[in-house]
Amino acid sequence: MNVIEELLLRIKQKGLRRTLGALGKRYIFAHRKLLWMERDLVTPIAPNKLRPCEGLRRVDITEENAKAFSKYFGDRVQTMAELAAEGHTGHMYLDQDDHTVGFVWASARDYYDRHFYRCTFPVQPGEYFQFGAEITRHHFGSSLTVDAQVALWQVMAARGFKKVVDICDSANIQALKMHVRLGYQEQGRITHVYDLFGHWRFTRQTRYSESRLEALRKPERPVASAAAQA
Numbered sequence: 001m002n003v004i005e006e007l008l009l010r011i012k013q014k015g016l017r018r019t020l021g022a023l024g025k026r027y028i029f030a031h032r033k034l035l036w037m038e039r040d041l042v043t044p045i046a047p048n049k050l051r052p053c054e055g056l057r058r059v060d061i062t063e064e065n066a067k068a069f070s071k072y073f074g075d076r077v078q079t080m081a082e083l084a085a086e087g088h089t090g091h092m093y094l095d096q097d098d099h100t101v102g103f104v105w106a107s108a109r110d111y112y113d114r115h116f117y118r119c120t121f122p123v124q125p126g127e128y129f130q131f132g133a134e135i136t137r138h139h140f141g142s143s144l145t146v147d148a149q150v151a152l153w154q155v156m157a158a159r160g161f162k163k164v165v166d167i168c169d170s171a172n173i174q175a176l177k178m179h180v181r182l183g184y185q186e187q188g189r190i191t192h193v194y195d196l197f198g199h200w201r202f203t204r205q206t207r208y209s210e211s212r213l214e215a216l217r218k219p220e221r222p223v224a225s226a227a228a229q230a
Contacts, residue, residue: 030195034117034167035176035212037184038127041157041164045146045182053142056101058151061090068092071099072136079115083132090132091152093144102135104148106156106164117193119203127163128156149182167191170212177216186213 059065066081069092073080083105084090092103107129112120123129130152135144153164165187168175188209194202 028197032117032193033170034191034193035170036165036167036187036189036191037179038163038165038187039153039182039184041153041161043183045150048143048146048181050143050146051141053139053144053147055096056093056144058091058093058148061092061103061105065092068094068098068100069103073100073103073134082115089152089155091148091155093135093148101139102133102144102148104133104152105131106152107131108156108159108161118201119191119193121167121191123165126161127165128161130164130166145178146182173216176213180213180216186211 059068061080061084063081063084066077066084069077069080080090080092080103088111089106089108090103091105092100095101107121107123110120110122111129111131113131121129121131130149133145133148135142135148139145156164166184168179170176170190189205189207192204192206194204196202
């Protein structure tokens, strides 16, 4: 399939406006707003209705076992091995056939993301930077995302860390909702990442005061009064 055929297929699948928007962000200009979140490592998460995730086992990611990503995350094998070689803490969850179906990473020092954002995310004493959490589509709606994060919190707390920090793209509504459910709090700062002509990248920091997540919180159901119930 040549370039023209691929472009026409994408327009047919996603529409002209979305296709032009994606091409513009890739080749002309893109601006990502990354919201900083934080959470302590001991407060229990709120109850949820996610379906249980059973039959998986947690394994520390190493250079040697990164090949387990081949089936569902084939384009990440080398990246996973490199992150392990750099000394970051990674957990992956394997199915019964030893294929990775979910993973999450933690950096105990300032993290330079050379694989995606290509910028540095600094951390303060007593906290660690969490990144790269992902699960396969089959496990969407399961407790795996929650279980994986809680397990990592416990491991890092045992090492003496008090807080986890991470970033979330402001356009990723589902990820923002997940942060709300897990009890993350906004730090009130944003890392802006700019891409120009697909080649140059710039970053800057800004701060804000009003919550960007409040609208995503589910309103509590009103309690019926005794008079209404009578």
